[in-house]
Amino acid sequence: MPQVQRVPMRAVKNVVLIAHDSRKQDLLDWVKYNRPVLREHRLFATGTTGALVQAQTDLPVTRFKSGPLGGDQQVGAKIAEGELDVLVFFWDPLEPQPHDPDVKALLRIAVLYNIPTACNRATADFLVASSLFHGEYERIVEDHAAKRQAWLAGQGRR
Incomplete structure (x- = not known):
């Protein structure tokens, strides 16, 4: 049986917003539509996306660097540290990005x-409409360090 951690999420969530250039307007439209819900939470975003959201909605946004300049990696680190609760990432599946490895790493960390x-x-609409979004919640995170230690022990390594 895998070891797990229960990570509490407070009623006020730390929500990070990211959008590739071709999806920024879609994300802005979504934020405007969901402004009454989102204003009850703390918003974070990568560079340009955060500037646009703040300018067009007057919602306070804590900004990281632009995605291609390390913002995706900053977000991934904050997820791993337990400082971000929800990721809304409108990425473009049809347009290759110069920082595709960072995008893949960020999505992997979010799943992990x-x-x-x-x-x-x-x-995103289903997510913010969920009653779980508006209250406290405990997410379950597998203890990957313990899993790795067990695997290494089984291999005769440490």
């Missing part, structure tokens, strides 16, 4: 740490 992740508008 079991945070709610929306990559399109429909999923």
